Amino acid sequence: MAQEQSMDLPIIDLDVFLQQPRDSEALKAECARAADALITYGALVLHDSRVSMSDNDTFLDLLEDYFAQPEEDLKKDERPEFAYQIGVTLENTEKPKCAVDEPCLRVIERLAPSERPLDISGHEPDPKCRFFWRMVEPPPYETRFPVLNADNVVPEAPHIRQRWTPVMNQWGTSMKNA
Numbered sequence: 001m002a003q004e005q006s007m008d009l010p011i012i013d014l015d016v017f018l019q020q021p022r023d024s025e026a027l028k029a030e031c032a033r034a035a036d037a038l039i040t041y042g043a044l045v046l047h048d049s050r051v052s053m054s055d056n057d058t059f060l061d062l063l064e065d066y067f068a069q070p071e072e073d074l075k076k077d078e079r080p081e082f083a084y085q086i087g088v089t090l091e092n093t094e095k096p097k098c099a100v101d102e103p104c105l106r107v108i109e110r111l112a113p114s115e116r117p118l119d120i121s122g123h124e125p126d127p128k129c130r131f132f133w134r135m136v137e138p139p140p141y142e143t144r145f146p147v148l149n150a151d152n153v154v155p156e157a158p159h160i161r162q163r164w165t166p167v168m169n170q171w172g173t174s175m176k177n178a
Helices: 014-019 025-040 053-067 071-075 102-110 158-177
Strands: 011-013 045-047 087-089 130-132
Touching: 011 014, 011 025, 014 025, 014 045, 053 158
Parallel strands: 011 045
Antiparallel strands: 087 130
């Protein structure tokens, strides 16, 4: 029987990176913890004292409400015509490029075995859902790239719609300022 890994992701303290000298043992230890988390889980949790916990909670509450909607409601927010670069991308939509892209496969072959991805042969779509909310000023001109001219997607559900734009912009601003 395979050993199950816990999904209790390590919390990496960004303040260590901001406050410690580059050669400090504390910084080296936090770097090692971050690297281990990415190797083991492919993810980590960041703690940054510059970001308000209440903003974090408000953002998470909104996203929990959003993703608790029925799939048919979520599908209204998909924008495949913009390569899913705005709006929602539902689970099992995206496929790993390197699984079938010859130039990418050649790059992986050149990596040392210890540096290669564990498995790209499965061709399995990504099981996560996500939502893209752009935090940029629109260009003052039409571009040849339609996604850059597209408006952000705001969900239709009344219990979400009113909160969506202010919460997404607040959280995005917190991330940009951090």
